[in-house]
Amino acid sequence: MTEFGSSRRILDGVRVVDFTRVVAGPFCSRMLADLGADVVKVDQPSAGGGGNAAERPAGSLSNNLGKRSVVLDLKQPGAGRAARALIARADVVVENFRPGVMASLGLGYQDCTALNPRIVYASISGFGQSGSHSHRRAFGATAHAEAGWLWVQQQAMGAPEPFAPGVTVADLVTGMTAFSGILAALYDREHTGRGQHVDVSLMDCQFQMLSEVAGPTLNGQPPESWEPFRHPIHRTRDGRHVTINLGPPHMWPRIASALGHEGTPRPPTAAEANALVGAWVAQLDSSDIGPEIDRSGAAYGMTLSMHEAAAHPYFRERGMIAEVQDPVVGALRVVDSPLFFSDSVSQARDPAALLGEHTREVLHEAGLSEEDVEALLESGAATEVRSPR
Numbered sequence: 001m002t003e004f005g006s007s008r009r010i011l012d013g014v015r016v017v018d019f020t021r022v023v024a025g026p027f028c029s030r031m032l033a034d035l036g037a038d039v040v041k042v043d044q045p046s047a048g049g050g051g052n053a054a055e056r057p058a059g060s061l062s063n064n065l066g067k068r069s070v071v072l073d074l075k076q077p078g079a080g081r082a083a084r085a086l087i088a089r090a091d092v093v094v095e096n097f098r099p100g101v102m103a104s105l106g107l108g109y110q111d112c113t114a115l116n117p118r119i120v121y122a123s124i125s126g127f128g129q130s131g132s133h134s135h136r137r138a139f140g141a142t143a144h145a146e147a148g149w150l151w152v153q154q155q156a157m158g159a160p161e162p163f164a165p166g167v168t169v170a171d172l173v174t175g176m177t178a179f180s181g182i183l184a185a186l187y188d189r190e191h192t193g194r195g196q197h198v199d200v201s202l203m204d205c206q207f208q209m210l211s212e213v214a215g216p217t218l219n220g221q222p223p224e225s226w227e228p229f230r231h232p233i234h235r236t237r238d239g240r241h242v243t244i245n246l247g248p249p250h251m252w253p254r255i256a257s258a259l260g261h262e263g264t265p266r267p268p269t270a271a272e273a274n275a276l277v278g279a280w281v282a283q284l285d286s287s288d289i290g291p292e293i294d295r296s297g298a299a300y301g302m303t304l305s306m307h308e309a310a311a312h313p314y315f316r317e318r319g320m321i322a323e324v325q326d327p328v329v330g331a332l333r334v335v336d337s338p339l340f341f342s343d344s345v346s347q348a349r350d351p352a353a354l355l356g357e358h359t360r361e362v363l364h365e366a367g368l369s370e371e372d373v374e375a376l377l378e379s380g381a382a383t384e385v386r387s388p389r
Contacts, residue, residue: 008344009036014186016092017042017083018067019107023140023168024124024202025096026059027175032092032182033066034337034346040086040362041067044074045383046355054328055355055385062334062352065324069353070362071383072376074105079381085366087112087119091195092182096124099134109197120185122178122198129199138202140168147206152213156230174205232274233303240286241303244293246273251298258296259284319347326351359384 014037018029021043033039041057041064057069070086072079084107087093093112095102102108102123109121123129126138136142141164144150149169150162157163181198189195207214213229231243244255252266252273259280267273281289286302293300304312315321322336332351339346359382363373376382 006343006345009346010341010344012036014038014092015090016040016094017086017090019093019095019097019102020124021058021096023059023063023171024175024178025094026057026063027172028122028124028178028182029067029094030063030065031175031179031337031339031346032094034339034348036346037092039067040090040358041069041353042074042083042086043069043071043355045071045380056328056352057355061326061329061332064352065334066349067353068358068362069355070359071356072359073381073383074107076379076381078376078379080106082363082366082368082376082382083107084111084115085368086362088116089366090116091118091120091186093119093121094124094178094182095122098137099123099125099129113195113197117194118189119195120182120189120198121195122182122185122200124174124178124200124202126202128201128204129197133203140170140174140202143170143174143202143206144168147203148210148214149206152210152228155226155228158228169209170202170206173209174200174202177205177208232278234278234281236281236284236286236289238285238287242281242286242289243301243303244277244281245299246270246277247299254296254298255293258292258298259289322348324348324351327354354385356383356385 011032014032016029016032016037016039018025018039018041020026020029020041026041029039029041043057046055057064057067072083074080074083083105087107093107095107100108103111109123112119112121125134126142127133127136144165145162147170150164153159153165154162178198178200181200185196185198217226231245233241233243235241246252246255249266253262255277256262256264256266259277261280264276267276290300290302309315310321318340320336320338321333323331323333326332334348336348337346359377360373363376363382364370368376373382377384
């Protein structure tokens with residue numbers, strides 16, 4: 001594990017009320033928790049009525065690491081008052097309901113900023129908080145399709161039909177963008193004394209991710225002139241695959257030398273150069289390519305399966321794989337935070353909570369009396385589960 005950093009966490013003392021589910025929202029708030037924020041995950045009661053020690057907050061176990069769990073039935077007035085008590089003492093709210101849902105519960109941005117003017121309120125949606133499309137439901141796949149990425153992939157591969165990616169990239173880039181927006185708004189609050197509304201959508205973030213390839217289209221390139229772009233992937237003699245980027249002109253002598261063809265001039269076009277590299281790679285085993293290119297100083301990447309990548313010594317050296325003791329599944333290995341600081345730490349702390357594990361303690365911290373908490377639990381407006389830990 002890398003020794004870069006210390007035990008201090010940048011967001012220690014920052015309180016987050018998290019109303020998210022699916023992928024983008026929980027992914028965002030997990031990053032806040034890794035930086036030390038006290039993230040309270042607010043979930044609806046489960047279909048089974050709660051109280052089941054095997055049930056977990058909405059989202060994956062990985063995306064809920066380090067959070068506390070509260071269960072509130074927000075359609076009940078008592079639960080709404082409890083949620084507002086949490087928000088009154090919080091720094092950040094993160095939600096990814098369809099626009100208008102939080103306001104209908106009395107928990108919209110205007111409600112919350114009136115209650116707590118310093119609140120940073122982040123809304124994650126499919127099509128943004130305003131406009132003629134804002135009402136639409138969306139998942140990451142929606143943005144993959146309508147922001148152009150499926151078509152871009154299809155063109156790059158020369159495939160007869162568009163095809164879905166192996167991971168919901170729109171959700172992940174949106175979660176990262178929301179995380180960045182929250183940090184920026186917290187920084188701005190130090191100057192203004194006021195929080196603000198951060199509006200992040202799947203469509204916007206997916207389109208922004210495509211900004212480089214969208215540029216020509218935005219500036220008049222007709223569809224028939226579209227030039228697909230992708231990094232070449234070459235097949236080795238022993239059946240493995242490697243990507244070797246040509247890079248700037250001064251990289252060519254290094255590539256040619258590493259592949260056993262020192263002094264060969266670079267062909268005039270990138271297509272011809274890539275074809276020549278592919279022919280050279282086809283004459284070599286994968287075990288011969290990596291060390292030689294590495295010594296040359298050129299860039300390459302061996303194509304690894306997910307299982308091979310998870311065993312890559314690089315990730316072990318960087319400390320990118322953590323192990324947490326989960327109360328249900330036991331030892332759980334997870335991908336850790338990719339942020340490394342010289343004077344603080346960002347990493348997974350605790351396992352994902354049980355659904356409603358912290359309901360009682362969090363409501364007490366929000367200022368509710370024991371009698372109020374008991375009344376909420378008895379009415380079903382709140383649910384708790386006793387932790388086996």
